[in-house]
Amino acid sequence: MTRYTSRSAVEGLVTPYQVHRDVYIDPEVFRLEMDHLFANTWVWVGHDSQVPNKGDYYTTQIGDQPVIMVRHSDGEVKVLYNRCPHKGTKIAIDRQGNTGKFFRCPYHAWSFKTDGCLLAIPLKKGYNGTGLDQTESAKGMKAVGAVHTYRGFVFARLAEEGISFEEYFGDSLSSFDNMVDRSPAGRLKVAGQPLRYMHRCNWKMLVENQTDTCHPMVAHESSAGTAVQIWEEMDMPEGTPKPPAMQIIAPFMSPYEFFEEMGIRTWPNGHGHTGVHHSIHSDYSEIPGYFEQMTEAYGEERAKEILGENRHNTVYFPNIMIKGPIQQLRNFIPLGPDKTLVESWIFRLVDAPDELVARTAMYNRMINAPTSIVGHDDLEMYERAQEGLAADGLEWVNIQRLFEEGENFEEEAVENGTTERQMRNQFHAWVKFMTASMPEALEAAE
Amino acid sequence: MSNLTKDDLIDFLYEEVRMLDESRFDEWLKLWCKDGIYWMPLDYRQEDPIHETSLMYEDQFMLRLRVDRLNGARTFSQKPKSRCHHVIQRPFVDEMDHEAGRYVTKTQMHYVETRMDEQFMLACTAQHHLVLEDGALRIERKRVDLLNCDAPFGNIQLLP
Numbered sequence: 001m002t003r004y005t006s007r008s009a010v011e012g013l014v015t016p017y018q019v020h021r022d023v024y025i026d027p028e029v030f031r032l033e034m035d036h037l038f039a040n041t042w043v044w045v046g047h048d049s050q051v052p053n054k055g056d057y058y059t060t061q062i063g064d065q066p067v068i069m070v071r072h073s074d075g076e077v078k079v080l081y082n083r084c085p086h087k088g089t090k091i092a093i094d095r096q097g098n099t100g101k102f103f104r105c106p107y108h109a110w111s112f113k114t115d116g117c118l119l120a121i122p123l124k125k126g127y128n129g130t131g132l133d134q135t136e137s138a139k140g141m142k143a144v145g146a147v148h149t150y151r152g153f154v155f156a157r158l159a160e161e162g163i164s165f166e167e168y169f170g171d172s173l174s175s176f177d178n179m180v181d182r183s184p185a186g187r188l189k190v191a192g193q194p195l196r197y198m199h200r201c202n203w204k205m206l207v208e209n210q211t212d213t214c215h216p217m218v219a220h221e222s223s224a225g226t227a228v229q230i231w232e233e234m235d236m237p238e239g240t241p242k243p244p245a246m247q248i249i250a251p252f253m254s255p256y257e258f259f260e261e262m263g264i265r266t267w268p269n270g271h272g273h274t275g276v277h278h279s280i281h282s283d284y285s286e287i288p289g290y291f292e293q294m295t296e297a298y299g300e301e302r303a304k305e306i307l308g309e310n311r312h313n314t315v316y317f318p319n320i321m322i323k324g325p326i327q328q329l330r331n332f333i334p335l336g337p338d339k340t341l342v343e344s345w346i347f348r349l350v351d352a353p354d355e356l357v358a359r360t361a362m363y364n365r366m367i368n369a370p371t372s373i374v375g376h377d378d379l380e381m382y383e384r385a386q387e388g389l390a391a392d393g394l395e396w397v398n399i400q401r402l403f404e405e406g407e408n409f410e411e412e413a414v415e416n417g418t419t420e421r422q423m424r425n426q427f428h429a430w431v432k433f434m435t436a437s438m439p440e441a442l443e444a445a446e
Numbered sequence: 447m448s449n450l451t452k453d454d455l456i457d458f459l460y461e462e463v464r465m466l467d468e469s470r471f472d473e474w475l476k477l478w479c480k481d482g483i484y485w486m487p488l489d490y491r492q493e494d495p496i497h498e499t500s501l502m503y504e505d506q507f508m509l510r511l512r513v514d515r516l517n518g519a520r521t522f523s524q525k526p527k528s529r530c531h532h533v534i535q536r537p538f539v540d541e542m543d544h545e546a547g548r549y550v551t552k553t554q555m556h557y558v559e560t561r562m563d564e565q566f567m568l569a570c571t572a573q574h575h576l577v578l579e580d581g582a583l584r585i586e587r588k589r590v591d592l593l594n595c596d597a598p599f600g601n602i603q604l605l606p
């Protein structure tokens with residue numbers, strides 16, 4: 001299994017408008033993604049409102065690495081590998097909790113401060129003169145390479161060295177800004193538990209689909225088209241308020257022109273978003289009192305500017321998507337080349353009316369639940385693609401829509417909303433961060 | 447003042463799941479009140495269906511959409527179709543208010559769904575709020591708690 005352990009072999013998987021099927025199905029490529037891509041990039045860990053108090057922790061993973069996000073005694077959020085430095089036992093296995101002033105391993109009771117430093121070992125004299133203090137184990141639980149919290153959102157880079165948070169995300173952070181600015185207090189709070197939806201497909205299919213604007217009217221005709229049809233058959237008098245499903249699901253049936261005109265913006269390092277000019281979230285009904293609260297907090301002009309931005313999906317490479325106008329974040333957690341856990345989180349806008357988080361919760365369950373009639377058709381497509389890629393007749397996947405010769409992904413660009421440029425942008429970044437820590441050629445690795 | 451017996455309520459609940467198992471969805475929709483709600487919480491012992499995510503919290507428009515979609519020509523995730531199977535325990539009748547014509551029941555069940563080569567099972571508890579409307583029982587609210595509501599699922603396409 002060393003076909004791809006070199007820069008040039010990995011580079012060969014991506015051309016300007018095609019990608020080799022091995023990026024979706026090959027176990028070796030998946031292993032390399034975990035070792036390189038998910039180590040070199042900034043990956044979302046959680047939201048600081050999940051750990052409001054000292055000692056609060058939340059367990060998750062970065063790529064396939066088990067980690068704990070914890071509020072340390074100095075108030076900072078730390079991210080530690082979830083592994084005892086003694087014999088490897090996971091320190092916490094519940095999804096969230098409070099550990100007090102320190103973690104205590106349940107196996108032999110080594111204990112650690114909430115920044116990971118070793119605090120105590122029972123019967124410590126047994127290590128006198130053994131040289132334990134010279135080992136990695138004596139340092140305690142290991143912290144990840146770097147952590148950065150941006151407006152409440154906690155990101156980590158596993159690698160000790162690498163690109164800075166600011167350079168990695170650059171201007172793409174404007175989507176996070178817009179989502180958080182929609183709170184009159186400028187703060188979000190996690191609302192409830194995330195949906196957890198298992199997908200038997202590669203994680204990148206999900207990420208690509210976030211800016212795939214040519215699939216809604218096709219794959220979702222059965223839900224969005226049927227909704228429109230039922231509403232028309234009901235033949236309600238003019239002005240009858242539409243049922244929530246009409247507001248949330250029906251816009252998926254918008255015609256191609258709608259999606260073409262909404263625009264796609266790409267930023268360097270694989271980030272990008274749909275809905276530059278308008279989006280399927282533009283026509284949601286107004287919530288009484290909300291605009292007044294926003295005006296009070298920001299002034300009328302700024303409030304209008306914030307609420308006038310209706311970005312649809314913003315992809316933060318490698319594996320999350322946020323929807324600013326409805327305060328949702330989806331995390332595409334890779335579990336294997338053909339297995340992805342999708343967690344869909346929602347947030348409350350602090351100090352905004354309850355109706356907003358109600359609409360957000362409604363969107364989440366109507367579109368992204370394992371019980372969602374919209375989600376069903378998406379998953380069906382991914383799983384069919386995963387199975388279809390086994391066919392040996394064709395080896396390449398096409399992402400050529402509105403391709404132009406010599407595309408430069410180091411520059412921000414705004415294009416026709418049906419371009420697959422954002423997918424090409426992601427694969428450009430994929431090669432960059434896969435190979436950043438790889439030897440030039442196979443020989444060099446040996 | 448109704449003279450419904452416990453058995454009448456229990457028969458109603460058995461008949462409901464039979465309709466689902468036999469894909470008689472249009473008939474099933476007629477069992478509901480006009481403003482009836484089907485709730486499937488996401489969290490264990492969830493109390494708030496509105497301001498937190500649920501797996502389902504559906505009004506009659508959504509349920510009809512769900513049912514109509516199953517028969518659509520381009521409903522790709524239902525080509526081929528799923529099938530389901532309920533095994534229910536004798537329901538508990540927790541409240542009988544003959545005066546108001548309101549009843550609350552709780553039913554333990556194993557729900558099995560299959561499509562192509564895959565099959566899965568969910569252990570569920572269904573709570574029904576039933577009301578008498580023009581002499582007929584109707585579902586005002588159905589809450590279905592999954593024993594493993596916090597686990598990741600693949601597609602759940604039919605109805606427990």
Ligand code: FES
Binds near residue numbers: 086
């Ligand atoms: S494994 Fe943790 S203390 Fe021994």
Ligand SMILES: [Fe+2]
Binds near residue numbers: 216220
């Ligand atoms: Fe979709």
